[in-house]
Amino acid sequence: MTDPIFTAWKPEHSALWGNVPLHLKHRLHQHELFSRPALARLIEAAPKSNYMLIETGRPNERKLWREGEMGKLSGMEVMDAIASGRIWLNLLRVNEIDPQYGKLLDEIFAELEGRIPGFKTFKQINGILISSPRAQVYYHFDTAGQTLWQIAGSKRVFLYPKEPPFLTPETLENVILYNNETGIKYENWYEEYAQCIDLHPGEMAQWPLNMPHRIENADELSVSMTIEYFTTDIRRNMFVNGANGLLRDKLKVKPTRTLSGPSLMAKTALYAAASKSGLLKRGRKQRRPITFTLDKEFLAKPAVSAPAPDAARPAESVLGGD
Ligand SMILES: [Fe+2]
Structure with a gap:
């Protein structure tokens, strides 16, 4: 060992x-x-x-x-x-x-x-x-x-x-929906x-x-x-919050935040369908230019000083993100 x-x-x-x-x-x-x-x-x-x-x-x-x-x-x-x-x-x-x-x-x-x-x-x-x-x-x-x-x-x-x-x-x-921080x-x-x-x-x-x-x-x-x-719990959190975002953003419905039962299954299906349709990709930010x-x-060269597009909140996460 x-x-x-x-x-x-x-x-x-x-x-x-x-x-x-x-x-x-x-x-x-x-x-x-x-x-x-x-x-x-x-x-x-x-x-x-x-x-x-x-x-x-x-x-x-x-x-x-x-x-x-x-x-x-x-x-x-x-x-x-x-x-x-x-x-x-x-x-x-x-x-x-x-x-x-x-x-x-x-x-x-x-x-x-x-x-x-x-x-x-x-x-x-x-x-x-x-x-x-x-x-x-x-x-x-x-x-x-x-x-x-x-x-x-x-x-x-x-x-x-x-x-x-x-x-x-x-x-x-x-x-979760748009990768937009x-x-x-x-x-x-x-x-x-x-x-x-x-x-x-x-x-x-x-x-x-x-x-x-x-x-x-x-x-x-x-x-x-x-x-x-x-883990399955992390994936469940992503499905439910992604589906809640779709309900709120696209359907103007105030979602519940249940993480189990029929509501979870419906939200999983909704999020999966939106993901498959390309709906989420269209809203996602593109990577910034090189x-x-x-x-x-x-x-x-001396260091350049130029502001970030949104300096306090860059779009991509550093930790594990891509
Ligand atoms: Fe992080």
Whole structure:
């Protein structure tokens, strides 16, 4: 038997998983797949469809948020550029780029499913987020289950209640239906209600489904692994909220929020039909254009300061999102 991935799992973590924010220890920061040469190879092997490269702003500075692509730099040079810039590189579905990362994903879920009674997952994907000192991910929430594993550097995760006004049913429905996060409201006073988790190498965080959060890097290069997964409950939440959004948005009906029985079946059918008809795709936001190439020329230029289309709330989620 291989060594456990979670190095300090307590029996109570099995009961707490998914219900409250958890801050746990792991050993992946020492794993060969996360060594600098392995990450450099992964960067060099990633096609454009498997990454997002974003230039972002520092906290308390005019917001910047633009998407780029990697030029002809080596993986090591890309990491050096990120270490000295304001950039994050999200390598998406790394299991598609290198099956070894898929094997690791399988090992993680085999261990979790062994530790948490009744925990059965599907559609698991993992990504690797490499980001600059002080880079940040703005206030948002995710529609699938999430975990965040710190490999190198440190970051602070700010978590907020998943109830109004922090997250309203209408916002949840709009994000599920149209992948459009521009309606997420954020107020500075939310910070008084935030719960913080400081993540260092060898630590990971997991939090309840849909819980709003934002992330700030410490003053050093950060490498994290993000994992997204579904369970039947998470899929049910998506179907019901998606169908409720359709009822409210298209049929002008005030929906109930039942998660079981005939209502669930009807909503599942409604959401599936809308999804199949292409109705949802038409309303979904397109990815923003590519406006820079990370190459030697880019590195020689001074930093650009341009506002994001909606600076406080970028359309794509960083954690596991694509
Ligand atoms: Fe997220």
